[in-house]
Amino acid sequence: MSKADTTSRFTAKVLRPAMPDDAAWAFVLLPRPVSEKLPRRGRTTVDASINGHRFQATLEPDGQLSHWLKLDSRLLKTVRAQAGDTVALEIAPVKHEPEPALPADLRQALDDAPAAARAGWDATTTIARVDWIHWIVSAKQAKTRTQRVAAACDMLAAGKRRVCCFDPSGFYSKALAAPDAAE
Helix, strand or coil: CCHHHHCEEEEEECECECCCCCCCCEEEECCHHHHHCCCCCCCEEEEEEECCEEEEEEEEECCCCCEEEEECHHHHHHCCCCCCCEEEEEEEECCCCCCCCCCHHHHHHHHHCCHHHHHHHHHCCHHHHHHHHHHHHCCCCHHHHHHHHHHHHHHHHCCCCCCCCCCCCCCCCCCCCCCCECC
16 A cells, blocks of 8 residues: 555644643544544554644544544644644654654663563564553553553563553543543
């Protein structure tokens, strides 16, 4: 399948998140048929454009087997858009998922863990690392995040290559969702 076959063009309304009240960012919800063309229901990186401005972004799962895209204030200014506007989007999955940024707490834990944990991390695929990181950063409380970092090191040291029992789409666990729109 060529990139042209997987490129989706659509319009969407720019939404302001309900929380926090003073958010400087906004978001768009992808139509389900657009998400269905993507390689996975969890986090996935795309080449995108809004109103003709090209960039690369990681889409977040919305918990409904679709995705949403966070638009930071800089991007909104660049594309001359604000909440309430309708924008023209184009997205296509990247050829190769980029290596995810390693959160500082996980990096430190892997550095401090037995060598088998780091070897396990290095032996995983990029997509598996995306899922490990997503599982850790999706914790809603600091205590849970700390526990997940420790558990990840233990599981990796024991030879696990994929995080167990984590639904990266949020559909079955409802752990992930798009923000609620303010309007």
